[in-house]
Amino acid sequence: MSRHLLKFSVNGVAREVEVPAERLLIDLLREDLALTGTKEGCSVGVCGACSVLVDGVLLSACLLPAFRVDGTEIRTVEGLASKEGRLTPLQQAFIDHGGFQCGICTPGQLMAATALLGEDPHPTDETIKHFMMGNLCRCTGYQGIIRSIHAAADEGAARA
Amino acid sequence: MTSTYDLHMPATAREAIDLLARHGDDAHVMAGGTSLVLMMQQGLIRPAHVVSLHKVSELRGIRSTADGSLEIGALATHREIERSPLVRAHSAMLAEAFARIATVRIREQATLGGNLAHADPAQDPPPALIAVGALVLIQGPGPAREIPLEDLLVDIFTTSLEPGELIVGVRIPPLAAGTRAVYLKFLPRTEDDYATVSVAAAAVVAGDGTVRQLRVALGAVGATPIRARAAEAALLGLKADEKAIKAAAERAAEATDPIADGRGSAGYKRSMARVFTERALRAVLA
Ligand SMILES: Cc1cc2nc3c(=O)[nH]c(=O)nc-3n(C[C@H](O)[C@H](O)[C@H](O)COP(=O)(O)OP(=O)(O)OC[C@H]3O[C@@H](n4cnc5c(N)ncnc54)[C@H](O)[C@@H]3O)c2cc1C
Ligand code: FES
Ligand code: FES
Numbered sequence: 001m002s003r004h005l006l007k008f009s010v011n012g013v014a015r016e017v018e019v020p021a022e023r024l025l026i027d028l029l030r031e032d033l034a035l036t037g038t039k040e041g042c043s044v045g046v047c048g049a050c051s052v053l054v055d056g057v058l059l060s061a062c063l064l065p066a067f068r069v070d071g072t073e074i075r076t077v078e079g080l081a082s083k084e085g086r087l088t089p090l091q092q093a094f095i096d097h098g099g100f101q102c103g104i105c106t107p108g109q110l111m112a113a114t115a116l117l118g119e120d121p122h123p124t125d126e127t128i129k130h131f132m133m134g135n136l137c138r139c140t141g142y143q144g145i146i147r148s149i150h151a152a153a154d155e156g157a158a159r160a
Numbered sequence: 161m162t163s164t165y166d167l168h169m170p171a172t173a174r175e176a177i178d179l180l181a182r183h184g185d186d187a188h189v190m191a192g193g194t195s196l197v198l199m200m201q202q203g204l205i206r207p208a209h210v211v212s213l214h215k216v217s218e219l220r221g222i223r224s225t226a227d228g229s230l231e232i233g234a235l236a237t238h239r240e241i242e243r244s245p246l247v248r249a250h251s252a253m254l255a256e257a258f259a260r261i262a263t264v265r266i267r268e269q270a271t272l273g274g275n276l277a278h279a280d281p282a283q284d285p286p287p288a289l290i291a292v293g294a295l296v297l298i299q300g301p302g303p304a305r306e307i308p309l310e311d312l313l314v315d316i317f318t319t320s321l322e323p324g325e326l327i328v329g330v331r332i333p334p335l336a337a338g339t340r341a342v343y344l345k346f347l348p349r350t351e352d353d354y355a356t357v358s359v360a361a362a363a364v365v366a367g368d369g370t371v372r373q374l375r376v377a378l379g380a381v382g383a384t385p386i387r388a389r390a391a392e393a394a395l396l397g398l399k400a401d402e403k404a405i406k407a408a409a410e411r412a413a414e415a416t417d418p419i420a421d422g423r424g425s426a427g428y429k430r431s432m433a434r435v436f437t438e439r440a441l442r443a444v445l446a
Binding site: 001002004020021022024043044045046048051057058059060063064065067068112115130131133134 | 162163164165166167169190193194197198200201208210212214262263264265266268269350351352
C-alpha cells in the first residue's frame with residue numbers, strides 16, 4: 001500500500017524510482033529500469049541467476065525488497081565492462097576458457113565470481129567451489145567456470 | 161504474488177516494539193527478509209503492515225562483554241558471524257556452523273534473529289548455539305528478558321515470543337578453558353541443502369580422561385532442535401571409551417522423533433542421528 005521514493009545508483013548512474021513497498025529488486029531492475037542482464041531463475045533464492053552486488057555485497061535480487069537498496073550502489077552484469085566496452089579479466093576469461101554454454105546462468109556466475117575475487121584474489125579450487133555453489137549451471141559447465149575464475153585470478157596477479 | 165502492505169522503517173528497537181503493539185496481528189517484523197519474502201511470495205502470510213528492522217542500528221554488531229561473554233546482535237548476518245574474529249576466538253565451532261548455512265548470497269542477507277524466530281527445526285544455528293549454552297535477549301512491551309535458546313524454540317515454526325516481542329540478540333557465556341566443540345551437518349544430497357540431521361557437541365575432558373562437561377544438541381530430528389540430555393548423562397563423570405560413546409549415541413537417537421521427507425525416512429534419520437552423534441562425541445572426547 002505504501003509507496004517509497006528510492007535514490008540509489010546502478011553501475012555508477014544515479015537513479016530515482018518510486019515503488020510500492022512490496023517491490024522486489026529483481027523487478028526494479030528488470031521492469032522499472034529495463035536492465036534485463038540480471039536473470040530470474042528459481043525466484044526462491046536457490047539458483048543464483050539473480051546475483052547482484054549491493055554496496056559490494058553479493059545478494060539475490062529475487063529475495064531482496066527494493067526498499068533496501070535506497071542509498072546504495074548497485075552493480076549488475078551490465079556494469080562490469082568499461083564504458084568503452086572493455087571486458088573485465090573475468091569476463092574475458094569466461095570467453096577464453098569455456099566459462100559458459102547457453103549463458104543463462106552467466107550474469108549470476110560473473111557477479112558471484114566478481115565478489116569472490118574481491119574477497120580472495122587467489123582462490124583455491126576448494127574456495128571457489130564453496131563460494132560458487134550458490135550459482136547453479138543447468139548446462140553443468142562447472143569445470144569451465146572454475147578454469148575461468150583461476151585464469152582471471154592469474155591475469156589479475158600478472159597485472160599487479 | 162506478494163500482496164501489498166504498509167512498510168514501516170523504525171530507527172530504534174523501542175519504535176519497532178511500539179509499531180508492533182499498535183498493529184498487533186496485522187504486522188510482521190522483517191529482518192533480512194529471506195524467509196518472510198518467500199512466505200509472502202507464496203501467499204502463506206499476507207501482513208497489512210511490515211516493520212523492517214534494517215535501520216535499527218542498535219541491533220547490529222558483535223562484541224565481547226566485560227565478563228567474557230560474546231554478544232551477537234539480532235541483525236548480524238550469518239556471513240558476519242561466520243567471518244567475525246571475535247566469534248572465531250570465542251568458539252570456532254560456531255563460526256563454522258554459520259559457514260555451513262545455505263550459500264554465500266543467503267548468508268549475506270539472513271540474520272541471526274530472523275533465523276531463531278523462524279524456528280525451522282532443520283536450521284543450523286540452533287543446535288550449535290545450544291551446545292555452547294546460548295541465551296536469547298528479548299525486548300518487548302513488558303520487561304526485557306534473557307532465556308536459554310532451548311526455551312525459545314517450542315514447536316515447529318513456533319517460538320515462545322509474546323506478541324510484540326523482538327529478539328534483540330544472543331549472549332554466549334564464556335566457555336570453560338579447554339572446551340572442545342564440533343558441529344556436524346549431514347548433507348547427502350547437495351552442499352547447499354538443509355541438514356538431513358545435524359549434531360553439535362561441546363565438552364571439557366579432565367587430564368585423566370574424565371568427562372567434566374558435555375552438551376549435545378541435534379537438529380532436523382523433530383519439531384524443535386533437541387538437547388540430548390540422556391546421552392550427556394551417560395558420559396558425564398566417566399572416562400569415555402568407544403563402548404560408552406556408542407551407548408550414549410544410542411540414547412541420543414532414542415530421543416529423536418524425525419519426520420520422513422525427501423531427505424529420508426524417519427528410521428534412516430534416526431540411524432544417521434546415532435552415527436553422527438558417535439562421530440561428534442569421538443571428536444570432542446577422544
Ligand atoms: C534458499 C535458502 C536456503 C536456506 N538454507 C538454510 C540452511 O541450510 N540452514 C539454515 O539454518 N537456514 C537456511 N535457510 C533459512 C535462513 O537461514 C533463514 O531464512 C534466515 O535465517 C531468516 O533470517 P532473516 O533475517 O532473513 O529473517 P526474516 O525473513 O526477515 O524473518 C524470519 C522470521 O523471523 C521473524 N523475525 C525476524 N527478525 C526478528 C527479530 N529480531 N525478533 C523477532 N522476530 C523476528 C520474522 O517476523 C519472520 O517471521 C535458508 C533460506 C533460504 C532462502
Ligand atoms: S532467481 Fe534468485 S536465486 Fe534463483
Ligand atoms: S551456461 Fe547454461 S546454465 Fe550455465
